Amino acid sequence: MHVLPYLVAAYVFLAGCYGLATSRNLIHAVGCLAVCQSATYVLLLAVGYRERGTAPVFSDIKPGSRPVVDPVVQALTLTDIVVGATVTALLLALVMQISKRHGTVDPDELRELRG
Amino acid sequence: MHHLLPLLAAVPLLGAALLVIGGRHLPRPAAEAIGCLASATTAALAILLLLHSSPPFTEWVGGWFPMNGESVGIVVLGDGASLGMAALVSLLTLAALVYSWWYFDEPPRGHAGFYPALMLLFQGGMCGFAIAGDLFNMFVFFELMSVVAYALTGYRIDEAKAVQGGLTFGVVNSLGAYFMLMGIALLYARTGELALRKIGRGLDVAAGHHGPDALVLAGFVMVLTGLLVKAAAVPFQFWLPDAHAVAPTPVCMLLSGVMVELGVYGVWRVYGSVFSGPGGIPAADATRALVVLGVLTGAVGAVMCWYQRHIKRLLAFSTIGHTGLFLVGIGVLNAEGDDGTALYILGHAGVKAALFACAGILLDRYGSVDEFYLHGRARELRAVGVMFAVGALALAGLPPFGTGLGKAVSEEAVGGPLTVLYVLVSALTGAAVLRVAARVFLGLGPRPEEGQDQDRTTGSGEEPETRQRLKRVPTTMRAVPAVLLAGALAVGVVPGFADLVAHAVDEAGTWGVFSSVHWTVPGVLLDVLSTLLAVVVAAVAVTRPRPSAAPGWVQPLRRLQSGHLGDYVAWLLVGTAVLGALALPGVLGS
Numbered sequence: 084m085h086v087l088p089y090l091v092a093a094y095v096f097l098a099g100c101y102g103l104a105t106s107r108n109l110i111h112a113v114g115c116l117a118v119c120q121s122a123t124y125v126l127l128l129a130v131g132y133r134e135r136g137t138a139p140v141f142s143d144i145k146p147g148s149r150p151v152v153d154p155v156v157q158a159l160t161l162t163d164i165v166v167g168a169t170v171t172a173l174l175l176a177l178v179m180q181i182s183k184r185h186g187t188v189d190p191d192e193l194r195e196l197r198g
Numbered sequence: 199m200h201h202l203l204p205l206l207a208a209v210p211l212l213g214a215a216l217l218v219i220g221g222r223h224l225p226r227p228a229a230e231a232i233g234c235l236a237s238a239t240t241a242a243l244a245i246l247l248l249l250h251s252s253p254p255f256t257e258w259v260g261g262w263f264p265m266n267g268e269s270v271g272i273v274v275l276g277d278g279a280s281l282g283m284a285a286l287v288s289l290l291t292l293a294a295l296v297y298s299w300w301y302f303d304e305p306p307r308g309h310a311g312f313y314p315a316l317m318l319l320f321q322g323g324m325c326g327f328a329i330a331g332d333l334f335n336m337f338v339f340f341e342l343m344s345v346v347a348y349a350l351t352g353y354r355i356d357e358a359k360a361v362q363g364g365l366t367f368g369v370v371n372s373l374g375a376y377f378m379l380m381g382i383a384l385l386y387a388r389t390g391e392l393a394l395r396k397i398g399r400g401l402d403v404a405a406g407h408h409g410p411d412a413l414v415l416a417g418f419v420m421v422l423t424g425l426l427v428k429a430a431a432v433p434f435q436f437w438l439p440d441a442h443a444v445a446p447t448p449v450c451m452l453l454s455g456v457m458v459e460l461g462v463y464g465v466w467r468v469y470g471s472v473f474s475g476p477g478g479i480p481a482a483d484a485t486r487a488l489v490v491l492g493v494l495t496g497a498v499g500a501v502m503c504w505y506q507r508h509i510k511r512l513l514a515f516s517t518i519g520h521t522g523l524f525l526v527g528i529g530v531l532n533a534e535g536d537d538g539t540a541l542y543i544l545g546h547a548g549v550k551a552a553l554f555a556c557a558g559i560l561l562d563r564y565g566s567v568d569e570f571y572l573h574g575r576a577r578e579l580r581a582v583g584v585m586f587a588v589g590a591l592a593l594a595g596l597p598p599f600g601t602g603l604g605k606a607v608s609e610e611a612v613g614g615p616l617t618v619l620y621v622l623v624s625a626l627t628g629a630a631v632l633r634v635a636a637r638v639f640l641g642l643g644p645r646p647e648e649g650q651d652q653d654r655t656t657g658s659g660e661e662p663e664t665r666q667r668l669k670r671v672p673t674t675m676r677a678v679p680a681v682l683l684a685g686a687l688a689v690g691v692v693p694g695f696a697d698l699v700a701h702a703v704d705e706a707g708t709w710g711v712f713s714s715v716h717w718t719v720p721g722v723l724l725d726v727l728s729t730l731l732a733v734v735v736a737a738v739a740v741t742r743p744r745p746s747a748a749p750g751w752v753q754p755l756r757r758l759q760s761g762h763l764g765d766y767v768a769w770l771l772v773g774t775a776v777l778g779a780l781a782l783p784g785v786l787g788s
Contacts, residue, residue, distance in 0.1 A: 096380065103373065103767040109365065112763060116372055123379045130387040155270075156386070159334055163379060166341045170372050173345060177352050177365045184358035193362050196440045196761040 088129030096122035131156030200255035210322035221311020233314025241288035248281040273331035278702020283328035291321040298448040363444035378424025394471040405477030429461025442514030447558030451551040483784035488529025496522025500626040516627035537700035538608030545600025548686030552679035574641025583639030594628025594732035600689025606721025628732035643740035
């Protein structure tokens with residue numbers, strides 16, 4: 084087992100969080116959220132990786148003849164991608180509407196809801 | 199019977215699909231009737247299953263039964279706690295749908311079905327989360343209910359504040375959900391399992407005699423981060439007041455009444471089945487983490503609640519305060535704490551939803567939810583005023599309301615100095631609502647001065663959500679809060695109900711003890727004490743209003759609620775680190 088993919092996942096996640104915390108543009112912020120989500124894909128796929136494993140498709144390989152990577156995490160990743168697409172689309176739609184109503188997408192200027 | 203379990207999530211989803219497909223051609227009453235029908239069917243189903251849930255049953259969806267202990271199927275739990283939450287979700291959704299009968303502006307032609315469809319999706323997501331028996335399905339339903347909640351929060355898409363609150367809600371909660379998914383991946387990496395109980399067993403086996411290690415701690419912290427964001431524990435709570443201030447009132451009833459509590463339920467479920475074994479997080483560390491966060495949440499929620507003038511934000515902060523109490527209740531990790539919290543959640547759902555319903559009437563009648571602006575204006579709404587005041591007293595723990603019983607049982611379970619927290623938080627949140635009731639519905643006291651306080655959301659000049667300002671309050675809008683308050687009362691007074699709840703929760707829990715709950719003399723006295731305290735504090739505030747600016751020590755707290763997305767994300771990361779630090783000693787010690 085290699086430790087590199089896990090470090091990559093942690094780095095990508097923290098980079099996304101940093102971007103979210105310091106973002107000056109809401110579209111950029113939603114992008115950063117998608118970056119955080121990409122880290123979850125990396126982590127999930129790293130968890131399912133098997134040494135010299137092949138894709139878990141049994142149409143042309145005999146079951147048990149060679150190692151395959153874990154299909155469960157791939158299913159989880161696919162579900163996660165679908166969820167992520169929905170969330171990103173919805174959030175971008177909200178950003179569009181914010182831009183129309185407030186005339187800005189800079190979170191520093193959106194300070195109506197305070198205290 | 200147990201084959202019916204998946205229908206709890208499927209019926210609302212099917213209803214929503216029907217409304218989205220057919221909503222174009224349906225007139226508005228038909229669409230709303232279908233919405234009510236679907237949620238009522240689910241509620242009836244949940245209650246029917248709940249009555250037969252002893253002993254608890256599990257269902258493998260689609261007949262994918264485990265073979266030789268190995269499973270690839272999806273497991274659904276039907277025990278007292280999960281079905282109870284599903285029943286609560288369904289009943290409250292039904293109440294919100296009835297309340298919003300003909301509520302909104304005329305939707306654009308061909309979109310009559312959208313709002314009820316979204317509400318049904320929300321209900322389906324919450325029911326699915328309640329009955330999910332494996333961690334990944336918890337995540338999927340968590341995301342489903344979150345996404346629908348973002349959409350519902352920004353439902354009035356033409357309003358500047360609504361879309362802003364919806365976006366903040368969306369980003370913070372999604373980040374929490376991704377934390378949760380990372381945690382799930384780590385737990386899967388260790389155990390190769392996703393079903394809750396099997397992960398727990400896997401962790402115990404993997405740990406052997408060593409106890410938990412850093413990976414278990416990371417999994418614990420990350421999964422709990424996601425759930426605590428949903429539960430709005432400090433310092434993950436910033437999204438909640440913004441979302442509640444801008445969401446349509448019927449949606450607030452669901453957000454505050456049950457969605458936030460589902461976060462607490464998730465923490466209880468995940469800790470109990472996954473981390474409570476010898477390979478998980480030791481009880482002392484879990485208690486430390488939950489009680490510390492719970493105390494902070496209760497204190498911050500109650501103090502911020504007191505210094506609000508925007509009525510919906512005030513109610514939102516009161517929800518945060520009570521969530522703190524729920525976290526303490528489940529955090530002490532004993533059967534009585536679980537029972538008390540379950541009763542408290544039931545009572546709180548009725549009371550808080552009724553209070554939001556009353557605030558919605560104010561908003562639609564006067565176009566404002568600003569306590570100062572509304573001073574004395576709502577004198578003619580006598581029935582609503584009475585319900586608002588009764589709700590305030592119930593929130594403070596007036597016996598024999600369900601909130602009072604839940605509070606009394608929890609106080610007994612936590613014992614010691616934490617009892618003071620229960621009394622103070624419930625008294626202060628109740629007093630704030632009572633103050634509003636006295637000023638708005640009776641016009642008591644001098645009109646508060648505006649003060650030089652730019653740094654807060656006032657709540658005046660809000661757009662009513664109905665077609666035009668209400669001249670007459672419709673019967674549905676008045677009946678729903680009355681029924682909800684009656685429900686909250688019934689939780690406390692119907693003989694045997696509390697014991698039934700306690701039995702159902704204990705059977706689903708992990709402590710293996712059955713406790714009996716009932717009104718005790720110290721419990722009643724403490725409830726009366728907090729109610730009296732609330733009345734006195736409210737009376738003092740109304741008769742001697744000080745300048746509206748909060749004292750110096752509250753200002754930093756208020757400034758944290760900055761409305762800035764980046765700040766909220768930064769606080770979320772701080773919270774995750776704090777959670778890790780609080781749970782760390784058990785890992786170091788082993």
